[in-house]
Amino acid sequence: MAVLVYPENWDGKFKKLSFELVSYASKVAEMLGVQAVAVSIGSVDEGELSKLATYGAGRIISIENGALKSLDDQAYTSLIAEVAKSVSASVVVLSNNNTGKALAPRLSVKLKAGIASGVSRLPVSTSQFIVYKKVYSGKAFANVEIKTPVKIITLAQNSFEVIESPKTVAIEKSGIQPDQNLLRTKVTDVQKQTGKILLTDADIVVSGGRGMRSADNWGPLVEMAELLGAGTACSRPVSDEGWRPHDEHTGQTGKIIAPNLYFAIGISGAIQHLAGISSSKYIVAINTDKDAPIFEAAQYGIVGDAAKILPRLVEKLREVKSK
Amino acid sequence: MKILVCISNVPDTTTKVKFIDDQKKLDVTGIQWVINPWDELALTRALELKDDASNGVQTVTVAHVGLVSAEPTIRKALAIGADDAIRVNTDPADAYGIAAQLAEVMKTEKYDIILCGIESSDHNGSTVGGMLAEFLDCPSVTCVSSLKIEGGQPVISREIDGGKESLTVPLPFVAVVQKGIAKEPRIAAMRGIMAARTKPIRVYEPQAIENFTEVLNYEMPKPRAACKYVDAENAGQLIDLLQNEARVF
Numbered sequence: 001m002a003v004l005v006y007p008e009n010w011d012g013k014f015k016k017l018s019f020e021l022v023s024y025a026s027k028v029a030e031m032l033g034v035q036a037v038a039v040s041i042g043s044v045d046e047g048e049l050s051k052l053a054t055y056g057a058g059r060i061i062s063i064e065n066g067a068l069k070s071l072d073d074q075a076y077t078s079l080i081a082e083v084a085k086s087v088s089a090s091v092v093v094l095s096n097n098n099t100g101k102a103l104a105p106r107l108s109v110k111l112k113a114g115i116a117s118g119v120s121r122l123p124v125s126t127s128q129f130i131v132y133k134k135v136y137s138g139k140a141f142a143n144v145e146i147k148t149p150v151k152i153i154t155l156a157q158n159s160f161e162v163i164e165s166p167k168t169v170a171i172e173k174s175g176i177q178p179d180q181n182l183l184r185t186k187v188t189d190v191q192k193q194t195g196k197i198l199l200t201d202a203d204i205v206v207s208g209g210r211g212m213r214s215a216d217n218w219g220p221l222v223e224m225a226e227l228l229g230a231g232t233a234c235s236r237p238v239s240d241e242g243w244r245p246h247d248e249h250t251g252q253t254g255k256i257i258a259p260n261l262y263f264a265i266g267i268s269g270a271i272q273h274l275a276g277i278s279s280s281k282y283i284v285a286i287n288t289d290k291d292a293p294i295f296e297a298a299q300y301g302i303v304g305d306a307a308k309i310l311p312r313l314v315e316k317l318r319e320v321k322s323k
Numbered sequence: 324m325k326i327l328v329c330i331s332n333v334p335d336t337t338t339k340v341k342f343i344d345d346q347k348k349l350d351v352t353g354i355q356w357v358i359n360p361w362d363e364l365a366l367t368r369a370l371e372l373k374d375d376a377s378n379g380v381q382t383v384t385v386a387h388v389g390l391v392s393a394e395p396t397i398r399k400a401l402a403i404g405a406d407d408a409i410r411v412n413t414d415p416a417d418a419y420g421i422a423a424q425l426a427e428v429m430k431t432e433k434y435d436i437i438l439c440g441i442e443s444s445d446h447n448g449s450t451v452g453g454m455l456a457e458f459l460d461c462p463s464v465t466c467v468s469s470l471k472i473e474g475g476q477p478v479i480s481r482e483i484d485g486g487k488e489s490l491t492v493p494l495p496f497v498a499v500v501q502k503g504i505a506k507e508p509r510i511a512a513m514r515g516i517m518a519a520r521t522k523p524i525r526v527y528e529p530q531a532i533e534n535f536t537e538v539l540n541y542e543m544p545k546p547r548a549a550c551k552y553v554d555a556e557n558a559g560q561l562i563d564l565l566q567n568e569a570r571v572f
């Protein structure tokens with residue numbers, strides 16, 4: 001028996017997300033008294049693979065093949081399923097990110113395994129396997145029992161800390177190869193932005209709403225984000241107006257994020273906006289309207305004009321940084 | 324070419340959810356049910372593709388697994404412009420059940436492109452589309468933000484971390500769609516509402532499918548601590564609090 005975890009890599013490198021996932025899987029394995037096994041797909045070197053052992057992976061299985069450069073839902077699913085069977089996995093853990101959303105449901109059918117997605121804590125119990133997850137876009141939570149012998153969990157991003165529990169393990173190169181007939185996704189072009197902090201990776205996010213008043217007023221907001229090493233985001237009307245790019249739109253119909261700190265600047269706090277950010281650890285609201293609903297979700301607030309307050313925050317941050 | 328759009332029937336996004344029966348059941352009193360926002364956009368895109376005759380889309384069908392009480396939502400999809408509808412007559416216990424019932428129908432009805440939303444705003448599963456594709460043993464593409472048809476083949480754009488990829492897959496396939504797939508949801512015009520009354524809804528009786536998961540009970544989020552205010556004139560103090568009290572940087 002084992003807990004199988006799939007830490008994805010980005011151009012051969014793991015990220016904090018991968019380590020959170022392995023840490024989580026190791027803790028679940030500990031609860032079950034079994035080993036955590038990590039499976040990696042794609043070209044990742046040994047040094048990078050061995051990092052997974054730092055977070056508790058007891059076995060590391062690597063599947064390398066030139067044909068696996070970009071995600072093919074069907075081919076990747078069958079590889080992970082095959083490994084799951086070979087290690088007798090009773091639990092399979094993936095991230096609830098783009099890749100996890102593509103693979104976990106297919107795995108569920110392939111392994112006849114019940115799935116709980118967007119889980120945000122360790123299982124509530126393992127004898128009766130119960131997990132805790134967000135429902136109704138964060139308006140409530142549910143305790144969900146998974147009843148099948150094999151269980152699939154996708155872990156909500158930023159919901160579990162990285163925990164070091166180093167093990168020494170050899171890296172096993174797997175002989176399993178993808179079925180060529182399943183490799184049917186043909187990627188013709190990849191466009192990547194470089195140098196921008198990814199919203200889903202960011203520990204701190206500075207976000208602006210219609211209260212920023214126009215596309216021309218974002219200078220201090222962006223500067224504040226730079227000083228904090230933060231990502232930038234916005235409400236839906238802001239991206240609809242074209243004040244900011246679409247990939248910054250957070251909320252129910254945009255990105256769902258859970259940073260440690262979220263600045264909502266000139267954002268009223270509509271329920272659909274909160275659906276994307278309510279899992280943030282701290283929310284700071286800056287708004288001219290003291291009755292704006294965002295203050296009910298926030299732990300820190302300033303009632304006032306963003307155009308005046310942002311420069312003061314930037315000034316203070318520069319001061320702090322120069323110390 | 325035939326397109327199928329899977330729709331889920333969810334509480335309107337502004338609903339304040341409440342639970343009854345020892346927090347085991349959603350209190351449905353006063354809830355207004357709507358087409359899941361993503362599915363509305365998926366339907367909009369399917370209809371846009373059909374509008375351009377050069378794409379060769381003959382029909383757009385919507386499918387729902389649910390009881391007769393969901394028919395107003397299905398009729399709304401027909402009023403927006405779907406040609407016909409499928410309903411599998413059961414109250415599904417989980418996403419696996421939904422996908423399994425849909426897959427069963429696909430044994431008799433064939434579609435070239437199946438569209439699902441990235442998530443349904445009730446249980447936030449993000450699972451039905453991928454499951455259905457695995458049942459059908461066909462390709463799936465997730466996080467689809469653009470879908471076109473060129474020379475009878477799908478041309479797809481999907482979101483990846485920090486960018487996007489253009490790709491293609493052979494038909495039939497399942498596209499799990501997200502932001503970008505259509506700009507604004509299409510709304511029903513008077514003529515569409517009239518026409519919807521007579522459009523066919525094919526009702527299938529369900530297969531016996533055991534549920535893999537069960538919601539034991541719901542919990543409301545813990546109330547957050549009251550907001551601490553910093554004076555606007557003294558805004559810099561906020562940075563001190565974040566640094567020394569919340570310790571977030």
Ligand SMILES: Cc1cc2nc3c(=O)[nH]c(=O)nc-3n(C[C@H](O)[C@H](O)[C@H](O)COP(=O)(O)OP(=O)(O)OC[C@H]3O[C@@H](n4cnc5c(N)ncnc54)[C@H](O)[C@@H]3O)c2cc1C
Pocket residue numbers: 208209210211212213234235236237238249250251252253254265266267268269270271272273276286287288289292304305306307336360
């Ligand atoms: C199905 C559906 C899905 C949706 N999905 C999303 C989503 O994913 N994300 C999303 O964001 N929205 C979404 N919305 C829209 C949502 O309902 C709100 O309309 C939107 O979030 C409001 O954006 P806002 O707060 O920027 O603007 P507003 O609501 O206009 O608020 C602007 C705020 O700025 C304040 N303000 C004004 N001037 C200043 C100033 N000088 N300084 C400081 N504050 C100032 C005002 O007091 C106000 O509170 C969705 C709506 C629907 C129906």
Ligand SMILES: Nc1ncnc2c1ncn2[C@@H]1O[C@H](COP(=O)(O)O)[C@@H](O)[C@H]1O
Pocket residue numbers: 328329330331332359361362386387388389415418421438439440441442443444446447448449450451452
């Ligand atoms: N009861 C249902 N009937 C038909 N399609 C559904 C149903 N529930 C969910 N779907 C489809 O699956 C998508 C994702 O839902 P979910 O996996 O539940 O988050 C939705 O956007 C719909 O396209």
